[in-house]
Amino acid sequence: MDYSRQELLITTIARLLAGCRLVATGASSPIPGAGALLARALSGGRMRVNVLGSIRNDFLCDGGVELFDLAGQGRLDAFFLGGGQIDGQANINLVGAGSAYPQNDVRWPGSFGSGYLYYLVPRVILFREEHTRRVLVPQVDFISAAGPTGEAIYRPGGPIGLLTNLCWFSFDRTRRRFRLESVHRGHSVEEVRDNTGFDFDCPDHVPETASPDAATLQLLRGRIAAEIGETYPRFVAQVFPDSVAAAQ
């Protein structure tokens, strides 16, 4: 079965979440949300997923602080963070680029919960669709949340890797380096290298990112598209037009 770029990202995310007991997604995160809901569907009832902005898939009752409290308690297994810039030490920047802070040339909304969750959640998946040297830089201009530094601080959390439109990098917290694990169908190691501003480890043979099987795609296009459509109807209309048509 053929599949779209988004479908590959979603199924890859679902694979990365396997074994988690509690996963949450943040604002404006349709692909992580769909990935988490797919992982839940495949978990046989062992995974809880909280989709921010959802009504049916939001079980939090204690206000906006509860997500952070869950992370502090060690109950939140996985979360997603992005960044206007991400560097080779896995520092992420959600604040701004160019010139001196706070009068940056480009200003993004701000750090949200990253300055905390990145340190507390064991399985943070860095997710940024755009894979360019503008985003993946040698060194971020502002550190919203620091990659693992090797210093002895309380840090049960951190990045497990970085997923983009081109590839999946794992992150080695001890060596503080990304490693290219797989390249998505239709793309090449050279393309990844050309568009990445930081150094990374690269094995001699880099496999293609695993394609979703037919059963998974069917589950995604049916039940999962409906589930995530509650929170992200425009995303579903665009990515799963057949699913929408079938429901109507």
Added chain:
Amino acid sequence: MDYSRQELLITTIARLLAGCRLVATGASSPIPGAGALLARALSGGRMRVNVLGSIRNDFLCDGGVELFDLAGQGRLDAFFLGGGQIDGQANINLVGAGSAYPQNDVRWPGSFGSGYLYYLVPRVILFREEHTRRVLVPQVDFISAAGPTGEAIYRPGGPIGLLTNLCWFSFDRTRRRFRLESVHRGHSVEEVRDNTGFDFDCPDHVPETASPDAATLQLLRGRIAAEIGETYPRFVAQVFPDSVAAAQ
């Protein structure tokens, strides 16, 4: 109009609370509760009163911690504390007496919120009906909450005085001493002295504690008896039998 011992205590408490905006009473506190409700009735709508255990007069919505948070915020103007022992420096003991802690000869329930509220609430009224040398001691055996020590600590709160079955002592936080302000009708300075285990300041002339006027007594026996009766029916049946009869 004649009045009972309890009616004098209640009306005295109401007078001590004049000007407060928010007053709370704790567990097993019918006389402070009635005093606070009377003060509210006399405040012309400027005072809020929270009676622990009441349904109609409990406005807290944030669980057991809210009373302490209110005190921390500086919103709680007055509260009542007692003690198995109270000494001349206004240290209070709600834990136990005799032999070495924790294996005291006599053990009381414990310190409840006193170790905090005594430091935070500006107008703490020490209230203990029993006025004996057993209770009013030279030095408490265990300090649940310390009287003002003169040390430079953050302490917006503390005792304004001590009300007993015999008298009203004010407390001077700078000099760390009680002062006999008034003796209740039917009792004498000598009786107070004989039954007090600690030294206190005593002016040459000690007035009689002000008697409640007829209007106040009428308010107390009518509306206030009904209000406090919701939480303390047995107290009202005993102290205001006529009020109960009238309501039936």
Added chain:
Amino acid sequence: MPGPTIEQLAAQIPDGARIAVPPDYSGVAMELTRAMIRRGVRNLHLVCVPISGLQADLLIGAGCVGTLETSAVTLGEYGGAPRFAAGLKRGAFKMMDATCPAVHAAIQAAGKGLPFMPLRGLLGSDLLKNRPDWQVIDNPFAAEKDPIVLLPAIRPDIAVFHAPFADRNGNVFIGRRRELVAMAHASAMSLVTVEEIRDVDLLSSEESAAGTLTAAYIGDIAVAPRGAWPVKLWDIYDYDDAHMRQYVEVSRSDEGFARYLADFVYQRQAAE
């Protein structure tokens, strides 16, 4: 499917566990407490959030408690807690006297994954003097010297309480009793008894969700009608006045308390 029994919940509380229990006004799992005594649990570290009553007195009297952390143990208008006082006098358990907001703060610290929480008050008290686990630091934000107490987080293994009902998805209605939320957040898991399971979804409306402890925190739920007896439950039922009076009377002596256990705790097992 039928839920677990009370005995199955009690079996999940190992010897030496640190368990958090609420005050009488929040909902006390008395039926489960009796099952814990029957199963013979030992050496509990009992954290009362922030005080306890009959529940602590029974567990102490039955020899289940190794450490007691509380701001008070009282039977309220029924008087002092006799087994608590007797146990203390003979040094039967380690006592950690606190003040109510200190227990709340330490529980909230754990609910946030913090190592400690500051608290005002306490300075110059014998509470502070007898708690070597509490520390005093100088407030680093103050211009002048400003000592303040830091309390280490209390992280219970299990929160144990009784509530009016749970919904079909395992969410528990707790109303305004937010100390139950705090206990559940702080604890590795919660064991809850309820009057009944209702075939509703508490998360389906904003109003009901506001008073709900979400299922993610809860390990197991058992149905126990009148499960707080003889303690009250909210405004749903009151103390069993005659029983409470009887308890205070007979429990003054070791023999009387043993008889009480035989009649009201072990008896039940024999009948089943």
Added chain:
Amino acid sequence: MPGPTIEQLAAQIPDGARIAVPPDYSGVAMELTRAMIRRGVRNLHLVCVPISGLQADLLIGAGCVGTLETSAVTLGEYGGAPRFAAGLKRGAFKMMDATCPAVHAAIQAAGKGLPFMPLRGLLGSDLLKNRPDWQVIDNPFAAEKDPIVLLPAIRPDIAVFHAPFADRNGNVFIGRRRELVAMAHASAMSLVTVEEIRDVDLLSSEESAAGTLTAAYIGDIAVAPRGAWPVKLWDIYDYDDAHMRQYVEVSRSDEGFARYLADFVYQRQAAE
């Protein structure tokens, strides 16, 4: 008796006030925000708990903000906040970048009367580096070196938000939006707008009381139907999609924003 008007609420917010505002999902007092701009409030210290959107962008664009303390300003799916970005670039206000749980923690500290609250994370970040008001201490409870950030309490003068309704006694229904409770507890007083006043008593049942902010924290309440417009209010009404798109479009330039203010903020006053 008729309650105060929106303009009367706005008049209670003095220049230089530290005001706390909630995120879009909690209920934003937009009608009151427009009245604040009309009244010409200046030099606000705006604390977003923990983020803001159109509200902050309008107040910044209208020159009302002297200091901005937030974890983000965003118009969500409508894009970046144009006046926020423009104001920053020209240094129009002091910026205090934070991370969401840091704002929550500092607000909660004030709600408890604490001088500070610890928070994990943040170490090695430029957030920490640019916040001289935050301190790092060594956790005194750890055996090994264990640095941890302490955040000073944020004590707003006024919390400002919009809710679906208040009851006849001035209690406000806030559902699960407990950040509103935290803001109100932390602030010296709260100014609240509501869709309507309902002739009920929210404290009369356990279920409704669980989602209630009690009147003791509230300074004043004004009725403002669709008072969050063009921002959404819970699941009661959604963003005014066309208006939000128009806003983002016109507010890219100073002139466009001035026109927007004339049309949608000052206009209203002229019509009254």
